[in-house]
Amino acid sequence: xxxxxxxxxxxxxxxxxxxxKTSLIQLEGVRAxxxxxxxxxxxxxxxxxxxxxAIKALLEEIHYPVAE
Numbered sequence: 673x674x675x676x677x678x679x680x681x682x683x684x685x686x687x688x689x690x691x692x693k694t695s696l697i698q699l700e701g702v703r704a705x706x707x708x709x710x711x712x713x714x715x716x717x718x719x720x721x722x723x724x725x726a727i728k729a730l731l732e733e734i735h736y737p738v739a740e
Contacts, residue, residue, distance in 0.1 A: 673718070673719050674719065675716070675717045676716050676724060676727075677715045678714050678728075678731070679712060679739045680707075680712055680713065680731065680737070681712055682712075683707055683709045683713075683736065686709060688707070688709060689707035689708065689714075690707075691734060691736075692707040693706075695730060696714075696716060696727065696731070699727065699730055702716060702718045702722050702727070703717045703718060703719065705717075
């Protein structure tokens with residue numbers, strides 16, 4: 673199991689956090705998602721076949737790109 677924390681500048685409210693959770697949890701291999709609008713971060717636990725690249729791509733697709 674891998675755990676990553678991403679800084680996502682556009683998380684601004686609970687609705688944003690819920691959209692991120694709902695979208696990511698559908699990605700095969702993602703086990704848990706916690707999105708925090710106050711800190712503008714998402715903590716994601718995943719295992720294969722999910723990858724960091726796939727997670728970042730999905731976040732970008734739903735208009736919440738990860739800040740590098």
